Amino acid sequence: MATNSDIEVLRRRFRRFAFPMTVAFLVWYLLYVLLSAYARDLMGVRVFGNVNVALLLGIGQFASTFGIAAWYAAYARRRLDPLADRLRAADADPDDTGVVGTADPAGCDDAGTELSATHGEATR
Amino acid sequence: MTIALFLAFVAVTLAITVWASRQTRSAADFYAGGRSFSPMQNGVAIGGDYMSAASFLGIAGLIALNGYDGFLYSIGFLVAWLVALLLVAELMRNSGRYTMADVLAARLRERPVRTAAGVSTVVVSTFYLVAQMVGAASVVSLLLGVTGDAAKVWVIAGVGALMIFYVTVGGMKGTTWVQIVKAVLLMAGAALMTVLVLAKYHFNVSELLGAAAAQSGKGLAFLEPGLKYGATDAWSKLDLISLGLALVLGTAGLPHILIRFYTVPSARAARRSVIWAIGIIGAFYLMTLVLGFGAAALVGGAAIKKSDPSGNTAATLLAETLGGGAGTTGGALMLAFIAAVAFATILAVVAGLTLAASSSVAHDLYANVIRKGRSDERGEMRVARLAAVVIGGLSIGLSAFARDLNVAFLVALAFAIAASANLPVILFTLFWRRFTTRGAVWGIVGGLVTAVGVVLLSPICWGGASATKPAVTLTAKQAATCGVDAGARSVGNPTALFSCTAVAPVPLENPGLVSIPAGFAFAALGALTSRRRRDAEEDAAFTALEHRALTGVGAH
Numbered sequence: 001m002a003t004n005s006d007i008e009v010l011r012r013r014f015r016r017f018a019f020p021m022t023v024a025f026l027v028w029y030l031l032y033v034l035l036s037a038y039a040r041d042l043m044g045v046r047v048f049g050n051v052n053v054a055l056l057l058g059i060g061q062f063a064s065t066f067g068i069a070a071w072y073a074a075y076a077r078r079r080l081d082p083l084a085d086r087l088r089a090a091d092a093d094p095d096d097t098g099v100v101g102t103a104d105p106a107g108c109d110d111a112g113t114e115l116s117a118t119h120g121e122a123t124r
Numbered sequence: 125m126t127i128a129l130f131l132a133f134v135a136v137t138l139a140i141t142v143w144a145s146r147q148t149r150s151a152a153d154f155y156a157g158g159r160s161f162s163p164m165q166n167g168v169a170i171g172g173d174y175m176s177a178a179s180f181l182g183i184a185g186l187i188a189l190n191g192y193d194g195f196l197y198s199i200g201f202l203v204a205w206l207v208a209l210l211l212v213a214e215l216m217r218n219s220g221r222y223t224m225a226d227v228l229a230a231r232l233r234e235r236p237v238r239t240a241a242g243v244s245t246v247v248v249s250t251f252y253l254v255a256q257m258v259g260a261a262s263v264v265s266l267l268l269g270v271t272g273d274a275a276k277v278w279v280i281a282g283v284g285a286l287m288i289f290y291v292t293v294g295g296m297k298g299t300t301w302v303q304i305v306k307a308v309l310l311m312a313g314a315a316l317m318t319v320l321v322l323a324k325y326h327f328n329v330s331e332l333l334g335a336a337a338a339q340s341g342k343g344l345a346f347l348e349p350g351l352k353y354g355a356t357d358a359w360s361k362l363d364l365i366s367l368g369l370a371l372v373l374g375t376a377g378l379p380h381i382l383i384r385f386y387t388v389p390s391a392r393a394a395r396r397s398v399i400w401a402i403g404i405i406g407a408f409y410l411m412t413l414v415l416g417f418g419a420a421a422l423v424g425g426a427a428i429k430k431s432d433p434s435g436n437t438a439a440t441l442l443a444e445t446l447g448g449g450a451g452t453t454g455g456a457l458m459l460a461f462i463a464a465v466a467f468a469t470i471l472a473v474v475a476g477l478t479l480a481a482s483s484s485v486a487h488d489l490y491a492n493v494i495r496k497g498r499s500d501e502r503g504e505m506r507v508a509r510l511a512a513v514v515i516g517g518l519s520i521g522l523s524a525f526a527r528d529l530n531v532a533f534l535v536a537l538a539f540a541i542a543a544s545a546n547l548p549v550i551l552f553t554l555f556w557r558r559f560t561t562r563g564a565v566w567g568i569v570g571g572l573v574t575a576v577g578v579v580l581l582s583p584i585c586w587g588g589a590s591a592t593k594p595a596v597t598l599t600a601k602q603a604a605t606c607g608v609d610a611g612a613r614s615v616g617n618p619t620a621l622f623s624c625t626a627v628a629p630v631p632l633e634n635p636g637l638v639s640i641p642a643g644f645a646f647a648a649l650g651a652l653t654s655r656r657r658r659d660a661e662e663d664a665a666f667t668a669l670e671h672r673a674l675t676g677v678g679a680h
Contacts (some may be wrong), residue, residue, distance in 0.1 A: 005673055007670075007674065007675070009672050010675070011291075011670065011674060014674060017210075017260070018211060018662075021210060022207065022210050022211060023207075025260070025539060026372070029199075029368070029372055030365075030368070030369075032199070033196070033364065033365055033368035034352075034365065036196060036349040036350075036353075036364065037353075037354045037361040037364045038361065040348060040349055040350050043348055043349055044344065044347075044348040044503065046344075048324075048330065049328075049329075049330025049333070050330045050333035050334040050337065050344075050347060051329065051330055051333065051427040052287075052344075052347055052348060053194070053347055053349070054192055054348055055195075055333075055347065056193075058195050058196075058199055061199045061202070061203055062199070062202065062409075062410060064400060064404055065202055065203050065205070065206055065406060066403070066406060067400065067486075068206055068210075068397075069205075069206065069209055069397075069399050069402045069403075072209060072210060073314050073395065073396075075397055075623050076395060077542075081392060081624070084674060084675045084676060086670075087675040087677065088673075088675050088676055089679055091675070091677040091678075
């Protein structure tokens with residue numbers, strides 16, 4: 001596998017999104033559970049009608065879950081999938097593996113076409 | 125009427141199963157449905173696999189009786205999918221083949237990790253199965269209006285026989301289609317009831333909440349946290365946090381959920397199926413919120429408790445009321461429809477669980493541990509079918525034996541074991557270069573033993589009254605079972621498994637707060653204390669796994 005730099009970039013991009021986001025939603029969820037356990041007066045404050053803070057925060061958990069899922073899908077399509085496609089293409093064609101790693105212009109070109117082809121397929 | 129709809133569902137699913145069996149030739153067909161499902165199909169099937177009777181009937185009932193606190197469950201069940209989406213689904217799809225253990229075996233020593241992971245898969249799935257089947261027995265007998273022990277045993281045997289048939293004959297393909305049909309029915313039923321409930325309150329949620337709070341007799345407290353969880357002392361608040369942790373971290377370690385990622389052609393399809401699942405499951409739990417408060421407002425807590433003290437029939441009673449009330453044709457129709465949906469729900473989930481357990485027995489324990497990879501596909505599939513019959517039979521037996529016990533805790537326990545034994549090891553395998561075989565075995569065994577151990581010391585087993593579990597008023601039957609006077613004030617949990625009067629050494633009902641950190645700690649400790657002789661080899665194995673997980677090169 002000569003495309004060491006590509007895999008490095010892919011790993012970095014994946015981890016840079018997935019790890020902080022996991023920490024963020026877990027903290028937000030735990031905050032919600034902790035408030036439910038220890039801040040019941042706050043949770044009972046009515047915002048409008050019979051809708052209180054607890055219910056709004058609960059709905060907020062739903063909203064943030066949907067939001068993070070959509071965000072990740074968009075991020076992965078844009079920043080992860082093209083790289084993974086290129087690495088797979090390089091692996092399937094051993095000649096390509098050699099040239100992409102050494103940044104041969106022809107090789108890059110090749111990878112580029114491959115990339116747009118598979119990318120088109122993925123978004124179809 | 126209800127029986128006719130039950131039978132119609134059974135007939136349709138049996139036909140699907142027989143059709144699927146004709147399409148099932150290779151091991152990949154049997155274990156992974158030929159990896160040919162589309163992201164949408166798999167997303168719907170994940171919903172069908174995940175939304176158990178416990179979440180449909182159970183959460184609606186919890187909300188109907190305890191108001192807001194029931195909602196905490198659905199939030200944990202949903203947010204958990206982000207762990208699966210961000211950290212597990214795609215990498216697992218790329219690096220595994222048929223079971224959870226495949227991922228561990230990709231870089232660690234095969235036999236120890238497959239043995240440990242196989243055992244934990246079977247334990248988690250069997251606990252979950254027993255909880256579902258005992259629940260099925262009480263719900264179905266309530267819905268059909270049959271009572272008595274014999275009826276319960278027959279329901280358990282019937283459900284068990286059907287699930288064995290789905291799995292042995294239809295494999296993953298048949299099971300997946302059963303789950304898809306069930307999910308569509310469940311969503312349709314829940315949506316219909318949600319619209320009917322909201323229409324009664326002019327599509328004004330605040331009005332619905334107000335009516336539910338007024339009818340509950342608890343006032344605005346009904347809409348606030350604290351009626352069920354963390355109601356007594358500091359321990360009960362910790363228990364709530366413990367439950368929250370297990371719910372959110374357990375999903376991505378449940379074997380029957382993990383194997384669903386293998387049924388699609390690529391990691392990208394696995395990602396898209398999880399996104400479909402999040403949409404479907406999220407919409408469903410939002411609807412259960414309306415259904416639960418709707419049942420509290422329209423049926424009323426007293427009527428629900430009279431039918432079933434734990435609230436499991438809230439959704440079906442609500443259906444009857446929405447149809448026009450007891451004794452009307454509309455009421456009977458709605459009741460029959462929702463009861464049939466509940467039945468379908470139970471069947472689809474137990475089939476998924478049986479498949480996960482039998483796949484692991486055949487692929488991990490038989491093919492790779494006992495036969496050391498020398499078995500052929502046909503032999504492996506034969507063992508998988510045999511394992512489905514044995515595990516199914518075992519669950520029928522256990523459930524028949526446990527039919528009168530309060531087994532609701534088994535679902536929470538299954539989530540806690542998944543979060544404590546499976547998730548730490550999966551995450552360390554995928555992301556930690558220095559992780560080792562010993563770490564994996566310690567993590568799985570340590571997490572499993574800690575979770576079960578805490579439950580064995582908890583108020584679930586020892587029901588004596590304490591500050592955390594205040595004494596309850598006993599019914600005559602409970603007093604007799606516990607062997608105390610009807611007026612005794614020494615019992616906090618009359619359904620405790622071992623003793624009603626001995627006080628539990630550990631006041632937590634949910635082991636997660638202890639067992640999840642323990643699982644991570646055991647796994648890390650095992651890895652750090654391993655003697656590092658094969659450093660270069662293990663290092664290369666991790667690099668290869670990471671490459672495959674991220675890119676899909678060499679994925680099955």
